[in-house]
Amino acid sequence: MSKVLKEISQLIVKQFNYFWILITILVLLFSLYTNWHLSINRTYKKITDVATLVSNRVDGFIEDLFQEVYTLPVYGKSFTDCKSGLYPYLEHITLNNENIAGISISDNRQQLICSSLPNNESIISSTTHARTLTGPFKLPLFDQPLYLVQQKMGNYHIGILVVSSILQNILKISDKNVNSVALYNNFEKRNIIRVERTDDNRSWKLSQLINEQTPTNTKELYVIDKTQSIDGVVVVVFENHQTLISNLLYSELLVTLIILLSSALIYHLLKKVISKRYSLQGAIKLAIKNNEFYPEYQPLFNCKKGSFTGVEVLVRWRDSEDQLIMPDFFIAEAETTGLIVPLTLQIIEISLRETQFILQENSEFHLAYNLSALHFTDPSFFTEFDLLARQFAISPSQIIFEITERELLDKNNSVFIGTMNRLREVGYSLAVDDYGTGHASISYLQHFPFNYLKIDKLFVQAIGTKAITESLNDAIIQMAKGLNLIIIAEGVETKEQVDYLSNNGVRFLQGWYFSKALPIDKLVTLLKGEKE
Numbered sequence: 001m002s003k004v005l006k007e008i009s010q011l012i013v014k015q016f017n018y019f020w021i022l023i024t025i026l027v028l029l030f031s032l033y034t035n036w037h038l039s040i041n042r043t044y045k046k047i048t049d050v051a052t053l054v055s056n057r058v059d060g061f062i063e064d065l066f067q068e069v070y071t072l073p074v075y076g077k078s079f080t081d082c083k084s085g086l087y088p089y090l091e092h093i094t095l096n097n098e099n100i101a102g103i104s105i106s107d108n109r110q111q112l113i114c115s116s117l118p119n120n121e122s123i124i125s126s127t128t129h130a131r132t133l134t135g136p137f138k139l140p141l142f143d144q145p146l147y148l149v150q151q152k153m154g155n156y157h158i159g160i161l162v163v164s165s166i167l168q169n170i171l172k173i174s175d176k177n178v179n180s181v182a183l184y185n186n187f188e189k190r191n192i193i194r195v196e197r198t199d200d201n202r203s204w205k206l207s208q209l210i211n212e213q214t215p216t217n218t219k220e221l222y223v224i225d226k227t228q229s230i231d232g233v234v235v236v237v238f239e240n241h242q243t244l245i246s247n248l249l250y251s252e253l254l255v256t257l258i259i260l261l262s263s264a265l266i267y268h269l270l271k272k273v274i275s276k277r278y279s280l281q282g283a284i285k286l287a288i289k290n291n292e293f294y295p296e297y298q299p300l301f302n303c304k305k306g307s308f309t310g311v312e313v314l315v316r317w318r319d320s321e322d323q324l325i326m327p328d329f330f331i332a333e334a335e336t337t338g339l340i341v342p343l344t345l346q347i348i349e350i351s352l353r354e355t356q357f358i359l360q361e362n363s364e365f366h367l368a369y370n371l372s373a374l375h376f377t378d379p380s381f382f383t384e385f386d387l388l389a390r391q392f393a394i395s396p397s398q399i400i401f402e403i404t405e406r407e408l409l410d411k412n413n414s415v416f417i418g419t420m421n422r423l424r425e426v427g428y429s430l431a432v433d434d435y436g437t438g439h440a441s442i443s444y445l446q447h448f449p450f451n452y453l454k455i456d457k458l459f460v461q462a463i464g465t466k467a468i469t470e471s472l473n474d475a476i477i478q479m480a481k482g483l484n485l486i487i488i489a490e491g492v493e494t495k496e497q498v499d500y501l502s503n504n505g506v507r508f509l510q511g512w513y514f515s516k517a518l519p520i521d522k523l524v525t526l527l528k529g530e531k532e
Contacts, residue, residue, distance in 0.1 A: 016274060024263040028256065035255045039248045043239055044221060046177045051225035051237040054181055057170050062131070062229035065100060065149060065160050068093045074105065074156045082114035090116040101146060102161040113156065117141065133183065133192055133230045136164060147193065149230070164193065164206065171195045172204045179220070179240035180207060187232040197240065281337045283319075284330055288342055293317050295351040296517040299526065300368070300488065301509045303502045308527060310366040312402070312510065313351045314517050315343065341378045344369070348385060352392040354520040358527065359398050368400040370433065376416050382423070396427030400452060404433045417448070424449045431488065435476065445483055453480045457491020457511070464496045477504050 072089055090103045094116045102117035117139065130152065136145030145164040150157055171181040172195060182194035194207035221239040287293055297311035317325040334340040351367060359365055375381045389396065401423065420430060431452030432445065445453070455476055462469040480487045489501050492511030501509060515526060 016271070020263070020267050020270075024259070024267075027263070028259045031255050031259050032252055035251055036248060039244070039251055040221070043177055043244050043247075044223065046175060047221065047237045047239050048223045048225075050173050050175050050178050050181075051223040051235050054171060054173065054237065055225040055227050055235045058183070058227050058233075058235060059229040061099070061170055062133075062149060062227075065097070065162070066151065068097065069103070069151075069158055069160065070153075072105075072153070072158065074154050074158070086114040087116070090114060099162060099166050100160055101142065101163050104159040104161070106157045106159070108155060108157070110157075117161065131230050133185070133233050135192060167193050168195050168204065168206060173237075176201065176243050177240055178237055179242070180238040182207070182236045182238075183227075184224075184234050184236050185232055186234060192233065196238075201240070201242065280330060280333045281339070284334055284337070284339050284343065287317060287319065288339065288346055290320065291346070292319055293343055293346055294519075295347050295354070296519055297351075297355075297523045298510060298517045299515045299523070300366075301514045302507060303498075303509060304507050308514075309362075309364055310368060310400070310508075311355075311523065312368040312370075313347065314370075315347050335372055335374055338374065340372060340374055341381050344371070344375065345381070345384055345388070349388055352388055352394055355523075356392045356394070358524070359394055363395065363398070366398045366400055366429075367394075368402050368431065370402045370404065372404070373416075376419050382419065396423075397429075400429040400431050402431045402433040402452075402454065420449050424451070434490075442479065442483070445485070451484075451486060452488060453483075453485040454488040454490055455506075460489050460491045460497055460501070460511070461493065463500050464494070473500075474504070477506065481505065 072086070072093075086105060090105070094100050094103055102115065104115035104117070105113045107113055118141075132150050133147060134150070135147030137148065139146060139161075142163060146161045147164065147167060148159050148161055150159040152158075167183070171183070171193070173181060178197075180194060180196035183192040184190070185192050191207075195204050196207045197203070198205055220241055221244070223237050225235045225237075227233050227235060294316055296314045296316050298314055299308045300310040300312065301307070302309040315327055315331075317327075317330060319325060331340070334343055348369060355367060359367070389399065424430060429452055430448070430450045431454055432448075432450050433454045434456040435453050453476075455473070459469050459473050459476065463473065464470070477487060486508070487506045488508040488510060489497075489506050490510045492498060492501065492509045492513045494513060497511075498509060498513060518526060
């Protein structure tokens with residue numbers, strides 16, 4: 001499974017540009033569709049609110065019209081003389097309400113009984129509904145259409161005439177999302193009145209679509225809201241297609257820009273990460289092939305003997321452009337990709353070749369190599385190491401394998417335990433490196449067959465500072481002695497540190513106080529000068 005996933009990941013990396021373009025297109029299409037859907041929903045919500053507002057306006061207007069009409073003395077009475085019995089009431093109401101153009105009263109047989117206007121018998125209609133709105137009508141006295149709001153009161157039908165401009169003002173709305181508003185009669189299946197925006201969207205005009213059979217006979221988005229004051233009449237609000245398209249294009253363009261800019265930014269970051277990972281991986285492979293890695297040696301001073309009795313082998317990388325690349329840049333990548341094993345073997349071979357004569361001249365001189373858990377899980381690493389050691393006639397007693405505390409091995413892994421026990425049986429030494437920076441407990445140290453412990457420079461450099469970490473040195477030293485571990489202190493830089501460590505029985509010291517890491521020629525010079 002891991003092999004398949006690795007192959008898939010490599011394919012994605014190789015075709016990264018194509019994959020990213022495809023992903024960007026898919027995300028863009030999804031985002032555009034989602035934005036379109038949300039834009040439609042937003043517009044629908046807005047025109048729904050408008051429909052409710054207009055419907056409430058109509059209801060309020062109709063109820064206001066009838067407030068004074070309800071005072072007419074028509075209940076339980078019969079009238080024979082309009083002029084003396086009813087006309088004064090009708091005239092008073094008409095003159096005191098600017099929204100009322102005229103009032104008429106008719107009986108159940110549609111016979112006009114009284115009216116504030118002449119010649120309006122033709123507009124009277126019989127109805128079984130509580131309240132109706134009909135029109136438009138034309139009367140000689142008016143230069144615009146009229147509408148009749150009719151309601152039954154007792155044995156009579158009261159009709160209120162309203163001019164078109166009054167209703168138009170009620171239907172007009174400032175919301176730019178609305179293109180047209182209509183009052184539609186569900187009983188007659190036609191528009192009663194409809195207003196629409198002019199072509200420049202700046203004003204309103206009376207629509208000619210009065211006899212439209214259905215409010216849904218359009219491709220426009222619309223909302224219907226039923227009025228409460230008039231039977232069978234609904235408010236129909238149509239979206240402004242021009243505004244919708246304009247807003248949609250703007251939002252789609254904005255979404256496109258955001259997606260493309262985000263894609264470009266993420267692409268740049270991912271490309272940088274991928275390039276760093278895979279180009280670094282390729283560079284490490286090429287560097288191993290071209291022998292660009294080489295060892296440097298950090299001398300180890302023996303306080304008891306007053307001389308250098310070993311070195312820690314450190315890896316360095318000088319690329320084809322003669323640029324020095326430090327381990328912090330590539331070690332983690334080498335471990336992640338598994339290249340640390342061939343890299344380590346290459347460094348081991350070079351270091352054994354370079355130090356062969358030193359090791360053979362001084363049987364107590366040793367080399368220390370840093371290993372990770374990956375070296376212990378590799379099936380061939382130690383086999384190849386044994387072959388190299390025999391090739392250069394190096395005794396196992398002259399080799400220390402250092403395992404960083406942060407690279408804690410699995411205590412339950414029998415392979416680790418078996419390998420470490422075999423190494424100790426053969427004569428190799430094992431050291432826990434950078435002690436104090438990880439999570440190694442005493443039980444961990446007891447579980448594995450370590451015979452060396454290296455105190456991390458973090459604690460060594462705290463000596464003399466009175467910091468909390470300084471006080472831990474005594475505890476670490478006493479613990480190591482209790483476990484019969486030989487102590488190595490790294491990062492020694494001052495005389496005070498040397499005195500403290502040597503006085504506390506720490507025999508092996510390593511740090512810039514004695515020497516920095518050296519190439520083989522300078523190491524030979526150092527050892528030669530020491531000998532002389």
